[in-house]
Amino acid sequence: xxxxxxxxxxxxxxxxxxxxxxxxxxxxxxxxxxxxxxxxxxxxxxxxxxxxxxxxxxxxxxxxxxxxxxxxxxxxxxxxxxxxxxxxxxxxxxxxxxxxxxxxxxxxxxxxxxxxxxxxxxxxxxxxxxxxxxxxxxxxxxxxxxxxxxxxxxxxxxxxxxxxxxxxxxxxxxxxxxxxxxxxxxxxxxxxxxxxxxxxxxxxxxxxxxxxxxxxxxxxxxxxxxxxxxxxxxxxxxxxxxxxxxxxxxxxxxxxxxxxxxxxxxxxxxxxxxxxxxxxxxxxxxxxxxxxxxxxxxxxxxxxxxxxxxxxxxxxxxxxxxxxxxxxxxxxxxxxxxxxxxxxxxxxxxxxxxxxxxxxxxxxxxxxxxxxxxxxxxxxxxxxxxxxxxxxxxxxxxxxxxx
Amino acid sequence: xxxxxxxxxxxxxxxxxxxxxxxxxxxxxxxxxxxxxxxxxxxxxxxxxxxxxxxxxxxxxxxxxxxxxxxxxxxxxxxxxxxxxxxxxxxxxxxxxxxxxxxxxxxxxxxxxxxxxxxxxxxxxxxxxxxxxxxxxxxxxxxxxxxxxxxxxxxxxxxxxxxxxxxxxxxxxxxxxxxxxxxxxxxxxxxxxxxxxxxxxxxxxxxxxxxxxxxxxxxxxxxxxxxxxxxxxxxxxxxxxxxxxxxxxxxxxxxxxxxxxxxxxxxxxxxxxxxxxxxxxxxxxxxxxxxxxxxxxxxxxxxxxxx
Numbered sequence: 001x002x003x004x005x006x007x008x009x010x011x012x013x014x015x016x017x018x019x020x021x022x023x024x025x026x027x028x029x030x031x032x033x034x035x036x037x038x039x040x041x042x043x044x045x046x047x048x049x050x051x052x053x054x055x056x057x058x059x060x061x062x063x064x065x066x067x068x069x070x071x072x073x074x075x076x077x078x079x080x081x082x083x084x085x086x087x088x089x090x091x092x093x094x095x096x097x098x099x100x101x102x103x104x105x106x107x108x109x110x111x112x113x114x115x116x117x118x119x120x121x122x123x124x125x126x127x128x129x130x131x132x133x134x135x136x137x138x139x140x141x142x143x144x145x146x147x148x149x150x151x152x153x154x155x156x157x158x159x160x161x162x163x164x165x166x167x168x169x170x171x172x173x174x175x176x177x178x179x180x181x182x183x184x185x186x187x188x189x190x191x192x193x194x195x196x197x198x199x200x201x202x203x204x205x206x207x208x209x210x211x212x213x214x215x216x217x218x219x220x221x222x223x224x225x226x227x228x229x230x231x232x233x234x235x236x237x238x239x240x241x242x243x244x245x246x247x248x249x250x251x252x253x254x255x256x257x258x259x260x261x262x263x264x265x266x267x268x269x270x271x272x273x274x275x276x277x278x279x280x281x282x283x284x285x286x287x288x289x290x291x292x293x294x295x296x297x298x299x300x301x302x303x304x305x306x307x308x309x310x311x312x313x314x315x316x317x318x319x320x321x322x323x324x325x326x327x328x329x330x331x332x333x334x335x336x337x338x339x340x341x342x343x344x345x346x347x348x349x350x351x352x353x354x355x356x357x358x359x360x361x362x363x364x365x366x367x368x369x370x371x372x373x374x375x376x377x378x379x380x381x382x383x384x385x386x387x388x389x390x391x392x393x394x395x396x397x398x399x400x401x402x403x
Numbered sequence: 404x405x406x407x408x409x410x411x412x413x414x415x416x417x418x419x420x421x422x423x424x425x426x427x428x429x430x431x432x433x434x435x436x437x438x439x440x441x442x443x444x445x446x447x448x449x450x451x452x453x454x455x456x457x458x459x460x461x462x463x464x465x466x467x468x469x470x471x472x473x474x475x476x477x478x479x480x481x482x483x484x485x486x487x488x489x490x491x492x493x494x495x496x497x498x499x500x501x502x503x504x505x506x507x508x509x510x511x512x513x514x515x516x517x518x519x520x521x522x523x524x525x526x527x528x529x530x531x532x533x534x535x536x537x538x539x540x541x542x543x544x545x546x547x548x549x550x551x552x553x554x555x556x557x558x559x560x561x562x563x564x565x566x567x568x569x570x571x572x573x574x575x576x577x578x579x580x581x582x583x584x585x586x587x588x589x590x591x592x593x594x595x596x597x598x599x600x601x602x603x604x605x606x607x608x609x610x611x612x613x614x615x616x617x618x619x620x621x622x623x624x625x626x627x628x629x630x631x632x633x634x635x636x637x638x639x640x641x642x643x644x645x646x647x648x649x650x651x652x653x654x655x656x657x658x659x660x661x662x663x664x665x666x667x668x669x670x671x672x673x674x675x676x677x678x679x680x681x682x683x684x685x686x687x688x689x690x691x692x693x694x695x696x697x698x699x700x701x702x703x704x705x706x707x708x709x710x
Contacts (some may be wrong), residue, residue, distance in 0.1 A: 052526045054625065190680055216670070216679035223621045223628075226413040227666030228679050233405035247528040247623065254622045259409070260539050260546040279530045279623055 009125045040084040042150060043341045045328055046108035048101065048108055048118030048128065051093035054247040057275055057318055060119050062142050063091045064313050065324030066117045073332055081339040087332075105131040113137060114341050117324050122146030123192040129157045138347050140330060142323035145269065145292065146196040150367040158350065160323045160330070160371030162292035164193070167268055168200025170375045170391050171290045175201075176208030178389070179264060179288070181239035185211050185232045189220045189244030197268040198243030201380065213237050223251045229259050237263045245270040250279020257283040264288065272378055272385060273319055284380045286289065288388070292375050293323070293359050295387040301358035326357035376385040405544025406678015410667040411660060416551045418659020419558035420620070423613035424636030425643070426652035427606030428566060433582045434647035435604050436502065441489060441507040442610060444516035445482050449611030450628065451524050453478040454531050461532040469535050478611040486607025487600050495596070497686045511634075512596045520626040531618040546627050561609060562652050569648060574601060582646070638690045644703020653702060664687045
C-alpha cells in the first residue's frame with residue numbers, strides 16, 4: 001500500500017525531469033510585462049510601536065501618523081527615479097517589550113521594508129536598531145529619547161525628537177531655576193527611558209545647587225507607590241521628579257494627594273498626555289512635564305495636521321503622530337533626492353536632510369540626532385496641558401553623552 | 404517614627420485587601436484541596452465591572468453613596484455568577500480527577516478570564532471616577548484618608564462576618580464538615596455539591612468587593628491587574644496556613660505590612676544596593692522563609708495528606 005504512491009511519484013518525476021534539461025518556454029506573464037512602461041513599484045514602510053498594552057494609545061497614535069503620511073504620499077502620485085511609487089504600511093506591535101521589539105524588527109526586515117518608523121520606547125528602539133543596522137534598513141524613531149539609541153555607531157539610526165540628555169537637563173534647569181526647587185526627590189520606573197531622563201535630571205539639578213534627597217525606583221507595571229511616597233514625604237522635598245510613563249504617573253499623583261504631599265511634581269514627555277490627566281484626576285492639576293518639540297498647535301504645520309488627523313481618525317493627536325508623519329516624509333524626501341527607493345542608495349541622503357515638516361525644520365547631526373530640537377515645558381491647568389515655556393537646547397550635547 | 408507609623412498604616416490597608424482575596428483561595432483550598440488560580444482574575448472582573456458601572460452612573464449624576472453601592476452590587480452579582488459557573492463547568496467534572504488536572508484547568512480559566520477582559524475592556528489602563536473625594540484624617544504625624552479607613556474597616560467587618568458565618572451558621576457547619584471529609588459529610592445528609600458551589604459564591608463575592616477596593620484605592624484598573632493581586636493573595640494564604648480562614652486574614656495583613664516596610668526601608672538597610680523596586684522580591688522571600696521553617700504556615704495545623 002505504501003509503495004504505490006512512491007512509484008507514482010517516481011513516474012511523475014521521470015516525466016518531468018527530461019523537460020528540465022531543455023530550454024524552458026518563457027512563462028506567458030513575462031511577455032505581457034515587457035512591452036509596458038516601468039510599472040509602479042511598491043515600497044513598504046514599516047511602523048513599529050506598542051499597539052496593545054498600557055502604552056497602546058501612544059503607539060496607535062504613532063501608527064496613525066505614519067498611515068496618514070503614506071496616504072498623503074500615495075495621493076500625491078510621487079515618482080522616484082522615473083517610476084511611480086506606491087507606498088504600503090506594514091504596522092507591527094512591539095508591545096513595548098524589548099524582546100518582542102527584536103522579533104518585530106526581524107519580521108519587518110524579512111518583509112523587505114525600505115524604511116522603519118519606530119519604535120516608541122527607548123528600551124525597544126535600542127535592541128531593534130542592531131537588526132535594522134545589520135540589514136541596512138534606515139530607522140527613524142519618532143519618540144525614543146534615550147541618548148544611547150544614537151550612540152551605538154549605527155549608520156541607520158535617526159530620531160526626530162530631542163533626547164534625554166537635552167530633555168532631562170532642561171527639566172532640571174527649569175526645576176532649579178523657574179520653580180526654585182531646593183529639595184528634590186527623583187523616582188524612575190526602571191526602564192531605559194525612565195532611568196535615562198531621571199539620571200540626566202538628577203545631574204543637572206545637583207549642578208544647579210538643589211539637593212537630591214532620594215532616588216527611588218518602581219516598575220512600569222506597578223500602581224502602588226504608597227510606600228515610596230511615604231518615605232519621600234518624610235524627607236520633605238519641594239519637588240518630586242518622575243522618569244516614566246502616564247499609567248504610573250497618574251496613580252502616583254493621586255496617592256501623593258492622599259498622603260498629603262504638597263511637593264510639586266514633574267516628569268518627561270511620557271506623562272505629557274491627555275491620559276495622564278484622566279488617570280490623575282484633580283491631583284494632576286499643577287503637574288509640569290516637558291516634551292520634545294513645539295506645542296502641537298504651535299508647530300509650523302500643526303493646525304492643518306491636527307484637523308486632518310481628527311477628520312481621519314475621529315480622535316485627538318495623543319503625542320507623537322506628527323513625528324511619525326514627518327519621519328515618513330523625511331524618508332520619501334531622501335528617496336526623491338537619491339532617485340531610488342533602495343535603502344543602500346537613499347541612506348546617505350537621509351543624513352543630509354533639510355526638510356520643513358509638521359514639527360518644524362528637520363536636520364540631523366552626524367549621530368542621527370535632531371539638530372536644535374526644541375523642548376517645551378507644560379503645566380496642567382484646569383484639566384488641560386498648557387504650554388509654559390519653549391527652550392531650544394542649541395544642539396549642544398552634554399559631556400557624558402560623548403562616551 | 405511618624406514615617407514608620409505611616410508605612411504601617413499603608414501596609415495594613417493594602418494587607419486588608421490582600422486578606423479579602425486570600426479568603427477566596429483558602430476557603431476553596433480547605434474544601435476542595437484545589438488552588439483556584441482563577442480567583443485573582445475573578446477579582447479583576449469584579450474591579451472592572453465596578454469601574455464601568457461607577458463610570459456610567461457617575462456620568463448620570465447619581466449621589467455618590469448610591470453609585471458605590473450599585474457598583475459594588477453589580478460587581479458582586481457578576482463575580483458570583485462567574486465563580487459559581489466556573490466551578491460547575493471547569494472544576495466539578497474534574498473533582499475525582501488527579502490533582503494536577505484541576506490545577507491546570509484553573510490556570511487555563513485564569514488566562515481565559517484575562518483575555519476575555521482584554522476583549523471587553525481593551526488593554527489600556529482604565530480610570531475609576533473619583534466618586535467621593537477622599538478627605539484626609541490627620542492623626543499625629545500619620546495621615547490617612549477616609550477612603551483608606553473605609554477600606555480597612557469594611558475589610559475587617561467582612562472578615563469578622565465571614566468568621567462568624569463559618570463558625571455559627573448551619574451552612575458554615577456544613578462547610579466545615581465538608582472540609583473535614585466530603586464523603587462522610589455527604590453520608591450525614593450534607594449536599595456536598597451545594598456546599599462547594601456556596602463556597603465559590605462566598606469567595607467570589609468577597610473577591611468582587613476586594614477588586615472594587617483596589618480600583619477605588621488606586622484609581623486605575625487593567626485587565627492584567629488580577630495576576631499580581633492573585634499571586635500576592637495566594638502568598639498571604641500560604642503564609643497564614645492555607646485552608647485556615649483566620650490564617651488567611653493574618654497572612655494578608657502581615658504581607659501588606661512586610662511589603663510596605665520593605666519598600667520604605669530596603670534602600671536604607673542595604674545602603675542603596677537594593678531599591679524599593681525589590682519590594683516584591685522581599686515579599687516572596689518572607690514566603691520562602693515561612694515555608695522552610697514552618698511549612699504549614701503560621702496558623703496552619705499539620706494535616707495528613709488528603710489527596
